[in-house]
Amino acid sequence: MQARRIARELALLSTSQLPANPQRLAAQEFSSILVAAIRTLTSEVQDTLETAATELQRSKDQLLGSEFRAPDPETAKAMVSEAIALTEKTINHLAIAVELPEFIQLANQQEVRAYTQAILGALVSYRADIDQLLTEALVDWQLSRLAQIDRDILRIAVVEMLYLGQPDRVAINEAVELAKRYSGDDGHRFINGVLRRVTDQLKRSPELRTSISEIK
Incomplete structure (x- = not known):
């Protein structure tokens, strides 16, 4: 691994x-x-x-x-x-x-220690911005109603895209793999759909990515 x-x-x-x-x-x-x-x-x-x-x-x-x-x-x-x-x-x-x-x-x-701490640090520091972006990407769902494992997978993917320099495609693929391992039967499809909408939002509003990234 x-x-x-x-x-x-x-x-x-x-x-x-x-x-x-x-x-x-x-x-x-x-x-x-x-x-x-x-x-x-x-x-x-x-x-x-x-x-x-x-x-x-x-x-x-x-x-x-x-x-x-x-x-x-x-x-x-x-x-x-x-x-x-x-x-x-x-x-x-x-x-x-x-x-x-x-x-x-x-x-x-x-390397595992450093990257784990980087993910958790950004996740805690920028939780409000991350959740706002995810809330806007959800269709007919509320973030608070998702299973905790799905919320955390989505948050980690957004952290990697916005704060840790991972390409969107890589962050999405890794999130899907996590969902296949830890989420429900159709969790990976749901995760993939939400994150695709997140990346669409960022493409339409590139200044959002820039303004969030500047918080680092």
């Missing part, structure tokens, strides 16, 4: 447990950030394993039941295909649990 990708995950997983005051955040040891992220990730792994067990049982029941419940071969085929899809989803969930030791080890790299 690339250093900046790990840094994005660290920022995403720790932001909800860290102080919202810039001065207090700056005083935090990186170990506190890592512990906050590990707590969140551990909880995610536990939930994932429980979900995986449930889905595996559903897959088993589907396979065993397809032969007896299906009235025709086509229905049986569809039921088996659904069971296979559930099994694949289970394998994907288990991958998150397997990666935890690697995640902890890579998080100690200097």
